[in-house]
Amino acid sequence: MSARDLAGTVAVVTGAGSGVGRAVAIALAEAGGLPALVGRSREPLEETAGLVAGAGGRPLVVAADVTEETAVTDAFARAAEAFGGIDAAILAAGIGRYGPIETYALADWEATLATNLTGVFLCAKAAIPHLRRRGGGAIVAVSSGAGKQGYPELGAYSASKFGVMGLMQGLAGEVAGDGIKVSAITPGSILTPFGGRSEAAKREAMASDPGKKYLEAEDVAAAILFLLRQPRRAWTQEMNLWPF
Numbered sequence: 712m713s714a715r716d717l718a719g720t721v722a723v724v725t726g727a728g729s730g731v732g733r734a735v736a737i738a739l740a741e742a743g744g745l746p747a748l749v750g751r752s753r754e755p756l757e758e759t760a761g762l763v764a765g766a767g768g769r770p771l772v773v774a775a776d777v778t779e780e781t782a783v784t785d786a787f788a789r790a791a792e793a794f795g796g797i798d799a800a801i802l803a804a805g806i807g808r809y810g811p812i813e814t815y816a817l818a819d820w821e822a823t824l825a826t827n828l829t830g831v832f833l834c835a836k837a838a839i840p841h842l843r844r845r846g847g848g849a850i851v852a853v854s855s856g857a858g859k860q861g862y863p864e865l866g867a868y869s870a871s872k873f874g875v876m877g878l879m880q881g882l883a884g885e886v887a888g889d890g891i892k893v894s895a896i897t898p899g900s901i902l903t904p905f906g907g908r909s910e911a912a913k914r915e916a917m918a919s920d921p922g923k924k925y926l927e928a929e930d931v932a933a934a935i936l937f938l939l940r941q942p943r944r945a946w947t948q949e950m951n952l953w954p955f
């Protein structure tokens with residue numbers, strides 16, 4: 712595999728301001744790809760853009776909220792215009808608000824579903840015509856281990872991520888004929904600021920409890936790039952990625 716084997720691959724990456732989305736954007740740039748960086752806050756996206764440029768990439772920053780259909784449609788249109796088309800949509804934007812259902816606020820439930828599930832729906836919907844125009848491509852949703860198994864205090868989060876699994880399974884059959892591969896990756900815990908706990912706090916937890924293990928964001932990015940690298944004849948529908 713050559714170092715720049717994804718040269719020219721255009722990917723819209725949501726959640727690109729930190730964690731998995733940022734790691735995907737950098738890894739893609741290192742492989743010669745062209746990431747369009749999507750997230751709500753411009754400042755972290757600009758930071759990612761600097762890292763992407765440092766990795767030899769030519770980043771595009773598009774601040775957009777994945778829960779807003781017009782913003783999402785515009786973001787994909789801008790990426791297609793800037794780079795001449797889109798080959799992949801990597802959907803990593805998400806929020807983690809945890810707590811017992813008995814006291815869980817309706818507003819948190821709605822925000823969780825809007826971001827983690829409706830956001831994936833809107834981005835996938837916006838991506839399809841661009842990918843079809845390119846003769847095929849990939850939609851990769853970052854679900855979670857909690858998208859296959861419920862855990863106490865993760866009920867709302869799990870509901871959103873289980874929803875992503877069903878959405879991706881249904882969509883896969885709709886667009887396979889267009890050469891579009893739809894995949895979901897279901898990682899276990901990752902060392903990112905996700906879920907209201909800093910990366911440093913997670914590192915401390917890992918240091919004090921040998922049983923506590925995390926993936927690095929780069930591990931998830933490498934797995935996602937593996938999906939983009941698969942030959943056209945091969946499709947990974949679901950990838951379960953655990954810390955080991």
Ligand SMILES: NC(=O)c1ccc[n+]([C@@H]2O[C@H](COP(=O)([O-])OP(=O)(O)OC[C@H]3O[C@@H](n4cnc5c(N)ncnc54)[C@H](OP(=O)(O)O)[C@@H]3O)[C@@H](O)[C@H]2O)c1
Pocket residue numbers: 725726727728729730731732749750751752753755775776777778802803804805806807826830853854855856897898899900901902903904905906928
């Ligand atoms: N960390 C874990 O342990 C873990 C485990 C399994 C799966 N996951 C999943 O992995 C994905 C990436 O998470 P991460 O760990 O990289 O967390 P992260 O570092 O917190 O990144 C999440 C990103 O999503 C963006 N985002 C949130 N709401 C958004 C919205 N409405 N519109 C656009 N962007 C939005 C955030 O930027 P803004 O706030 O600026 O918009 C942020 O950059 C998530 O889908 C998460 O559910 C995480």
